[in-house]
Amino acid sequence: MSAPACHVCGAGPVMLVAGYDGFRRVTSDCKPWPAGGQCAVCPACQCAQAVLDARWHAEAKAIYDAYTIYHTSHGVEQSVFDQASGQATTRSARLLQRVLKEVSVPPAGRMLDIGCGNGAMLRAFSQLAPNWKLAGVEVNDHYCATVQAIPGVERLYVGDLDTVPGQFQLISLLHALEHIPEPRAILRRIWDKLEPGGLLLIEVPDCAANPFMFLVADHSSHFFLPVLRELVRGVGFEILAAANDWVAKELTLVARKSPASDTPAVALPSVLPAVQARLDWLAAVRAHAKAMSAKGNFGLFGTSIAATWLYGELDGRVDFFVDEDPSRIGKTCFGHSIRSPKELDSRATVFLALPTPLAEAVRTRLGSAGTGPAYIVPPPLPA
Ligand SMILES: [Zn+2]
Known part of the structure; x- marks a missing residue:
């Protein structure tokens, strides 16, 4: 198919980002969603975006029809x-x-x-x-x-x-x-x-x-x-x-709203390389988590967007979730218990489903005792 115009500025055609359709997705209310979307970048305004075709609109309607705010908590x-x-x-x-x-x-x-x-x-x-x-x-x-x-x-x-x-x-x-x-x-x-x-x-x-x-x-x-x-x-x-x-x-x-404002336009560099680098990072995160989950006694840290996406990509091969939010601990996420870091055994492996700098901060804070589970940090984020 030919790429459509940008839904932000109307310029076109947008540039499709290779490989995006191989990723499973997640809904904004934290439910797994199948692969098959499209991601593009506008060459004019540089906005990264979904391709808003009939399929996207049908998917968005299905997601909103079933929407639950903060369902885990x-x-x-x-x-x-x-x-x-x-x-x-x-x-x-x-x-x-x-x-x-x-x-x-x-x-x-x-x-x-x-x-x-x-x-x-x-x-x-x-x-x-x-x-x-x-x-x-x-x-x-x-x-x-x-x-x-x-x-x-x-x-x-x-x-x-x-x-x-x-x-x-x-x-x-x-x-x-x-x-x-x-x-x-x-x-x-x-x-x-x-x-x-x-x-x-x-x-x-x-x-x-x-x-x-x-x-x-x-x-x-x-x-x-x-x-x-x-x-x-x-x-x-x-x-x-x-x-x-x-x-x-x-x-x-x-x-x-300042009617006299006349700040000049800024020419933005292409964001396509930065988008592609982030999709490559997501593929590396997925591969890393899959390798770790194969060992068993495996948990995902987090119960929101990132953890839900990984849960889908791992075909549900997760033994438990870990969260520090008191409103979530003790409940379940997709049928698996949500545990506090304090109740984990030392042989468990916990993948930190967070952007790398935050994951490192959590590992430093929770893993410093040296007697708890192994906390796994994702690969370095692209610059
Ligand atoms: Zn645009």
């Missing part, structure tokens, strides 16, 4: 671990604390969270900025009662952005932009919904630091920081912050 928002301390906080609270520290946010206003899910971001915002009026918009009303019970929430709007009345001083898109088939179009509509001077907050996975995210079947775009920054700038926003270290493995961008 029964609806509790995923925790972010500080690798130094092992302490957890919610991802939304961690992000917001940093935003409020780095960016001047007015003491009151009206805020909209697009793709608000069960209200994790709205709940965190309500606690940290209690004088704001809050609203959420979501494609279904599954969590309507939960969201509308959050202090400050005026209501949950169901449908697309056009169903939401009025203007806002802050609009957030957390783990939403990478799902949206027309990211530039939604950013233009957000521009129209913001008051002059209003803020846009985006968080998406950092595919450079976390290559496992290339394997999420329902993600339409796979962002690198310079590409995300240029996308938002191109819509007219003034970029206030664009960071890959506010939350580990995430890209955070804060921008302002």
Whole structure:
């Protein structure tokens, strides 16, 4: 088949990345998904992306029809671990604390969270900025009662952005932009919904630091920081912050609707070699984990995207999962027990399903006693 145009900027044709269709995939709500997707890079805007053909749309619909938020932890928002301390906080609270520290946010206003899910971001915002009026918009009303019970929430709007009345001083898109088939179009509509001077907050996975995210079947775009920054700038926003270290493995961008902003366009180098190197890394991770699992008494550290993907690639040949999140320990993942690192025997092998630097930090923290299981770190990440 001929390659289609870019779904971000409309240029084309995109360049297909060789070998991607040999990888099994995973859904963004952490379920194994079969191989067969396509990954491409746009030669103009450099956005790495899925090919949004009829098959992709059918797969995305099937995934969303069966969607469960945080199913392993029964609806509790995923925790972010500080690798130094092992302490957890919610991802939304961690992000917001940093935003409020780095960016001047007015003491009151009206805020909209697009793709608000069960209200994790709205709940965190309500606690940290209690004088704001809050609203959420979501494609279904599954969590309507939960969201509308959050202090400050005026209501949950169901449908697309056009169903939401009025203007806002802050609009957030957390783990939403990478799902949206027309990211530039939604950013233009957000521009129209913001008051002059209003803020846009985006968080998406950092595919450079976390290559496992290339394997999420329902993600339409796979962002690198310079590409995300240029996308938002191109819509007219003034970029206030664009960071890959506010939350580990995430890209955070804060921008302002500044009608006079005229920051010049930046010519981006090709990201194709970086994407190909990350797919090669994923193949090496898969081979490494397969070799280790053949020995038996084998566990995967983690119960999220990376561990779920490896579980699928290993055809389920996993004896247990390991997690430090108290809301997950003692439960099961695909029928296998989720154990605390403290309850592992010394003959076990545990593959750290994490990007390499985080895996090394975990091995240093948990493996220093020398009497526990063997913790296996993935190969070095490409530069
Ligand atoms: Zn493009």
